[in-house]
Amino acid sequence: xxxxxxxxxxxxxxxxxxxxxxxxxxxxxxxxxxxxxxxxxxxxxxxxxxxxxxxxxxxxxxxxxxxxxxxxxxxxxxxxxxxxxxxxxxxxxxxxxxxxxxxxxxxxxxxxxxxxxxxxxxxxxxxxxxxxxxxxxxxxxxxxxxxxxxxxxxxxxxxxxxxxxxxxxxxxxxxxxxxxxxxxxxxxxxxxxxxxxxxxxxxxxxxxxxxxxxxxxxxxxxxxxxxxxxxxxxxxxxxxxxxxxxxxxxxxxxxxxxxxxxxxxxxxxxxxxxxxxxxxxxxxxxxxxxxxxxxxxxxxxxxxxxxxxxxxxxxxxxxxxxxxxxxxxxxxxxxxxxxxxxxxxxxxxxxxxxxxxxxxxxxxxxxxxxxxxxxxxxxxxxxxxxxxxxxxxxxxxxxxxxxxxxxxxxxxxxxxxxxxxxxxxxxxx
Numbered sequence: 001x002x003x004x005x006x007x008x009x010x011x012x013x014x015x016x017x018x019x020x021x022x023x024x025x026x027x028x029x030x031x032x033x034x035x036x037x038x039x040x041x042x043x044x045x046x047x048x049x050x051x052x053x054x055x056x057x058x059x060x061x062x063x064x065x066x067x068x069x070x071x072x073x074x075x076x077x078x079x080x081x082x083x084x085x086x087x088x089x090x091x092x093x094x095x096x097x098x099x100x101x102x103x104x105x106x107x108x109x110x111x112x113x114x115x116x117x118x119x120x121x122x123x124x125x126x127x128x129x130x131x132x133x134x135x136x137x138x139x140x141x142x143x144x145x146x147x148x149x150x151x152x153x154x155x156x157x158x159x160x161x162x163x164x165x166x167x168x169x170x171x172x173x174x175x176x177x178x179x180x181x182x183x184x185x186x187x188x189x190x191x192x193x194x195x196x197x198x199x200x201x202x203x204x205x206x207x208x209x210x211x212x213x214x215x216x217x218x219x220x221x222x223x224x225x226x227x228x229x230x231x232x233x234x235x236x237x238x239x240x241x242x243x244x245x246x247x248x249x250x251x252x253x254x255x256x257x258x259x260x261x262x263x264x265x266x267x268x269x270x271x272x273x274x275x276x277x278x279x280x281x282x283x284x285x286x287x288x289x290x291x292x293x294x295x296x297x298x299x300x301x302x303x304x305x306x307x308x309x310x311x312x313x314x315x316x317x318x319x320x321x322x323x324x325x326x327x328x329x330x331x332x333x334x335x336x337x338x339x340x341x342x343x344x345x346x347x348x349x350x351x352x353x354x355x356x357x358x359x360x361x362x363x364x365x366x367x368x369x370x371x372x373x374x375x376x377x378x379x380x381x382x383x384x385x386x387x388x389x390x391x392x393x394x395x396x397x398x399x400x401x402x403x404x405x406x407x408x409x410x411x412x413x414x415x416x417x418x419x420x421x422x423x424x425x426x427x428x429x
Contacts, residue, residue: 006022007021008407010388011387012040013039013293014294015137017034029408036159038159042386042388050370052375055381071380072428075425076425078380079108079425080108080429081339084109085340086111086335087104087105087113090344092345093295093343094393094395094417095393096394102306106306110337111315113311113332115293116311117312120256120291120296121300123259124300124301126269126272137399140165140288141169144174144181144249145180145182146249147183149253150253150255150257153257182198182243182247184198185197188207201232201240208258209263216273219277247283252286275287289398291398295396297396298402332351343367346372349374365378365382385407390417391405393417
């Protein structure tokens with residue numbers, strides 16, 4: 001078998017599992033081992049008849065195939081004639097591609113933005129501002145005897161998280177694994193993760209801030225005097241408080257249920273206050289965002305390094321940061337961008353209709369390996385390699401570990417990577 005015993009890094013989510021083995025027959029992956037269904041779909045799309053295979057230019061409402069060089073030249077013309085281009089996406093691109101995207105944005109005085117604002121851009125920014133460093137997932141595996149999933153459902157979204165790192169495996173200080181590791185879950189519904197948790201805290205929608213404030217009060221020695229907290233019976237609430245007080249090492253993995261429940265910034269700020277308080281009380285407590293896209297964390301870190309903000313960076317003349325939006329949504333509604341370069345993202349299917357219509361009304365360039373809704377309405381579409389499968393580079397895992405991607409050797413070069421296209425584009429600007 002071709003490729004038997006070789007491994008690749010899965011880019012199905014931000015776990016970036018590095019133990020995926022594969023077999024190949026006649027240049028096609030025939031078997032995959034240790035991979036979840038999200039990763040399986042990502043790998044196998046490289047062989048799908050639906051994958052993009054040729055650069056496309058829109059003409060009179062239909063596409064015509066062109067060469068890669070012509071597509072890149074046309075894209076360069078669009079960007080050079082633009083007064084304020086929008087460069088959007090990035091959480092599904094490698095660190096190298098993100099660097100080039102930032103360089104293009106600086107060179108053109110454009111707007112660098114992406115799905116970081118939808119995901120964990122602000123929470124990672126706040127954690128760094130507070131000096132809250134992240135341990136590696138392997139440290140959680142070895143030390144955490146209490147794991148909390150807050151507004152996160154890895155049972156559906158990060159399918160190997162519990163089995164490989166957080167809950168089930170045995171660790172140095174948790175030698176019996178799930179038999180001695182306490183699992184708690186905070187959510188508004190009975191998810192697949194809540195079902196297997198020992199402590200089930202089903203809160204009212206939008207009740208995160210109330211629960212966090214009550215937990216902080218209890219840990220500060222100010223007991224709660226009411227029958228329920230955020231919809232949780234007082235008995236259940238106090239049992240959870242006791243677990244937080246007694247367990248030596250608590251690892252809290254939080255998701256969009258915490259950051260997007262109506263009071264995102266308030267929730268995140270109270271959440272990190274709780275983490276700080278537990279550490280001040282002599283317990284080890286860490287918090288880690290359950291980033292979805294495989295390089296969302298890398299995109300946030302690169303944005304922070306470039307402009308001091310986790311998203312919505314507006315570069316002025318000479319590459320200086322002109323301003324940063326408090327909300328990327330507000331920025332996308334108000335900024336006067338007149339062209340768009342979309343990399344590894346599908347904003348027309350995910351952003352509010354007003355923004356989607358605005359993007360549709362301007363010249364748009366899309367780099368992707370599938371014909372997404374955004375690509376279908378673009379002016380220029382450039383097919384790129386499936387990252388981690390047909391191209392390499394580096395990505396940043398959810399714990400900020402930089403991982404080297406290991407594509408399948410026989411597939412490298414079939415399509416240019418995001419990095420290669422962006423590099424050629426930059427040279428023509």
